[in-house]
Amino acid sequence: MHGKVKVRTSAEQEALKKKERAKKLIQYKFNMNMVFEKRKDQIYDDQLMKITECLLLEQPDIYTLWNIRREAYTNNQWSEEVLKEFHRHELILTENCLKQNPKSYSAWHQRMWIMDHMDEPDWKKELMLCTKYLHFDERNFHCWNHREFVVQKAGISPEEELKFSTSKILNNFSNYSSWHYRSQLLSKIFNNCNQQDIDKKKEDELDLVMNATFTDPNDTSAWFYQRWLLSTHEFSPTLSRVLLKDNNVILFVDKNISIESICLQINNENENVLWKSWQNTKFSKLWFGEFKTQFNDIKEITIDIEGQRYPLYYSNQKWIYKKKKFKPHCNEDQLLGQLLNYKQLAELEPDNKWALLTGVHLMRKIDFERFNNDIFTSLNALLNIDSLRINYYRDLQSKYVIEYKLYESWSTEEDEEIKSKIDLSGLNLTTLSNNEHLSFFEEVNLGANFLSNSLHELHFLQNCKKLSLSSNQLESLKKFPTLQNLEVLSLRNNKLENFDEILQLLKKHKLKFLDLRENRVHNITELQSSVMDIDPNLKLYLE
Incomplete structure (x- = not known):
């Protein structure tokens, strides 16, 4: 049997692995003890940097070691040349760590920290690195977060970056991270647009997301983005209802606001009101107020919300404000078209909950009064299709039925x-x-x-x-x-x-x-x- 290679048994292989792991553990403990001793003595020398580097290349998620390297940066009086070399070497180290674990929080954070401390970081090169890692894994949200940081530092406009997001989405509609990144970009774009431009952009986005949902009706990424798109970016808050009786006032706004946004005026004079949100939070939609001034002759009461004045009217010993009925949406035809398409999708795929649920949101967006019966028919169907989330749909039914009862109560001209x-x-x-x-x-x-x-x-x-x-x-x-x-x-x-x-x-x-x-x-x-x-x-x- 001479010349034949001896094959180790499974038991022998396991024993060798165990011995190797024990050896590595001893070395790891020795190195960690040395690192903490040097940190305790505030000795941030080359040996410390080499040991932490070796440890991080093995396990890049030990954030304490990255902290120690940042302490070395802070506590050493390095020359400009040494600092540049440290920055260059740290970028190489973090990239090597990311090759081992592309989703390491600590490595990405260290890279961000280093670039924030460099005099002239190469943002174009960093953007290319992000693109490379997103090519490897387009759902790496750590890289998407880092890219957002780089884009801001490089001065790249949200409009330009939106094109990159579009390319990633068209490459794969199931890219949830890219949809989320897109929502952040659009929020920034919307903040600098007028209502007409926002409505036009939303129309384009609705067409894009509908193509995605029809391409893969069971993928959740586009459905969640569409939900965001239908409910996002309301402009200045609108006063919904006010009730003022005696020295107490209740007001409800359709968007969270702070106390500083509210001003109560009686006979054109600002009233000192002690406001309190119902959950004792700084921002709220619902506010309770109390004031001490007694008025014998009140001619006019107004509420000012972020510069918008709302006059109250007097009825049955109460001062009241009631929001008028919503105006039709400017893109109502498009929403109706999408509703029709999703109804057809629901007929083709009767077990697809997303088509039904999106139909519910579209009907509420268009006119919840007109589609009230259809909304509850769809919710009842969802109870059967998606029984694992039966409590969620029952809670939705509760919310919507109360809203409709409120609408019925407040839409009449009764006493x-x-x-x-x-x-x-x-x-x-x-x-x-x-x-x-x-x-x-x-x-x-x-x-x-x-x-x-x-x-x-x-x-x-x-x-x-x-x-x-x-x-x-x-x-x-x-x-x-x-x-x-x-x-x-x-x-x-x-x-x-x-x-x-x-x-x-x-x-x-x-x-x-x-x-x-x-x-x-x-x-x-x-x-x-x-x-x-x-x-x-x-x-x-x-x-």
Whole structure:
């Protein structure tokens, strides 16, 4: 058998690998200990730089080692020549690290940091490097982020960069990173355009994205971009509704604004208002205000939002503003054409959820009143097609049905007192999210729904005096918010049984009436006694 190569067994190979890994681990620990000792002693010499370089070439994601190299840059008094050599060498090092791991956060960040500290970086060469790495992997979002940095530094216009994005998308419609990058570029372009130019650009983009969705109807990239395109870039915020009564004011704007954007004027004089957002955030769509000045003769009240004045009118001891009906979109014909195309796509591919869901967004964009029935027909179909996301579609149904009920309530010319009430009972609601308009009503009936997991969303009902949550399968009141004006509360026919939670709710409110019938509350006599101690005037119904 002389001359025949000996083949090692699997056990022998594994033993050799284990021995090699142990040797590397010992060397790694030794090198890391040396690095941290030198860092502790603030010795940033050539040996430290060589050791960290070797370690990073093996594992470029050890961000602490990159930090140490930046510390060396800061703490050493290098000459201009040495600095240039360090910059050049660091760019080579980061590129070598990226060859091993093109998605290394730390290596890309180090490269960005170095170029930001160079006197004359070669941005054209850096742009070519980005193009090269995006050729290898067009979905490398780390490289896309770096490219955005380079484009800004190189002074390349968003319009010019948009052409590069178009080429990548046309090469592969499934390039989600390029679609996302495109949305960032368009946002910058829109900020420097008038409405007419924006509308024209959106028309072109809608045509591009429709071609992509028809080419590969099951790819999500273009569908998400289209969703963004249909909802993006609203200009100055528009006041939607205002209610001013006594010394309290509620206003809702269709875009998040800050306190500094709001000015209340009474008889042409600025009023000092203590504003508070419903979530205590700096920016919000919904604002509650309170002022102390008493006026005997009010002739005029206006709200100023970012320089746009809105006059309020007086009705039934309230000052009110109500937004007029939306104007048709300038590209309504194009949206209708796209809606027709997606309906045809849904017929050809009945299991494609994206065609149906996009149809819903298009119908709401065009005219949600006209397409109301079709919207809910599509959502019901989605419940069957995409059962894994059934809760998402039920929440969408809840949002849209509330919006339509609000539209019905506010589009009539009835007495304003009637409009202080809204009946949303028996609508299978699962959420109240994004329906802050409900904050304008004093009486809200939410009975016979499924809001057991949405009690925290009641927080914007600060104007509500009478609230019904009967038959909602409530098991706990732990997340029930404090509603400062609440007087009447019905919790009838639920699954409540926690004694302490009921008492806590009473302590946070000044209720006049509480209905707890048909719940699982035990120790009724004890509960009645405890309630009497909290508020002897409260009318409590338990049986």
